Amino acid sequence: MRRRLLCLVLLLGQASAVKAHDTWVQTNTNVIRAGDSVHVDLMLGNHGNDHRDFKLASKTSLTNASLKIHGPDKKTFDVRDRLVDVGYTPKEGFWTTKFAATEPGLYLVDHTVDAIVNHGTPTRSVKSGKTFFVVTKSMDKIPHEHPGYDKVLGHQLEIVADANTVTPMGPDAPIRVKVLFKGQPLKEARVSFIPRGETLAEGFDSTYERKTNENGRCFFTPKEGNYYLVVVHHATDEKGEGYDSTKYSATLTVFVPDVCPCCGE
Numbered sequence: 001m002r003r004r005l006l007c008l009v010l011l012l013g014q015a016s017a018v019k020a021h022d023t024w025v026q027t028n029t030n031v032i033r034a035g036d037s038v039h040v041d042l043m044l045g046n047h048g049n050d051h052r053d054f055k056l057a058s059k060t061s062l063t064n065a066s067l068k069i070h071g072p073d074k075k076t077f078d079v080r081d082r083l084v085d086v087g088y089t090p091k092e093g094f095w096t097t098k099f100a101a102t103e104p105g106l107y108l109v110d111h112t113v114d115a116i117v118n119h120g121t122p123t124r125s126v127k128s129g130k131t132f133f134v135v136t137k138s139m140d141k142i143p144h145e146h147p148g149y150d151k152v153l154g155h156q157l158e159i160v161a162d163a164n165t166v167t168p169m170g171p172d173a174p175i176r177v178k179v180l181f182k183g184q185p186l187k188e189a190r191v192s193f194i195p196r197g198e199t200l201a202e203g204f205d206s207t208y209e210r211k212t213n214e215n216g217r218c219f220f221t222p223k224e225g226n227y228y229l230v231v232v233h234h235a236t237d238e239k240g241e242g243y244d245s246t247k248y249s250a251t252l253t254v255f256v257p258d259v260c261p262c263c264g265e
Helices: 002-017
Strands: 022-027 031-033 037-045 065-070 076-078 095-100 105-118 122-136 157-161 175-181 190-195 209-211 217-220 226-236 245-256
Touching (some): 022 105, 022 122, 022 226, 022 245, 037 105, 157 226, 157 245, 175 190, 175 226, 175 245, 190 217
Parallel strands (some): 031 122, 122 245
Antiparallel strands (some): 022 037, 065 076, 065 105, 105 122, 157 175, 190 209, 226 245
């Protein structure tokens, strides 16, 4: 009887642990013409291979979550209440919304969630996610310079772009990032640059992973066009009311086109 009870407890623990996913945001394109719309998706997944894949798994709850778009004119749009559920069941599919933009420039999509989860022990889970897109007056001549890519939002664990991830961007253009933990550079953090559809090697994958330097910086140079999910985690023993530890995660989604939208190369 005890053995059966122990097996049941272990199975329940494993089933609960499967729910420990990361969140990210992505758009259907990284450049649109002024007056057009971009579709913004809020995803939940990348639990496999030690949180290093690009696969969907269930659908995040919007409780304690935020989704905002920061424009080049310093306006911020709260789009959380505009999200539409595209799944048939509560745990299927993902959230999405459409956003029309008229002001040219670089836009930053910003997502956060802060909740207490229990996978055997109560843990505070603090997540953040970002992505960028550019609005241009003409698709025939897209400017290279778009300030604002290095904007720090103050997330507990934050990936800050160290170079524009939209223009110019293409194969052989480095994705440069800086990792901040509570506003300070986080050194020796493992940053995964995961191409959609790729399986990373066990342990540390030297092809797709980097360690941040003393300034919290690292970079990765993609060799082909794809969506790339940039992910970093940081676990602490921080305790509080209702939880015994705290786990932080941050993501940045980068769309790498096969041809640079600015120079056509």
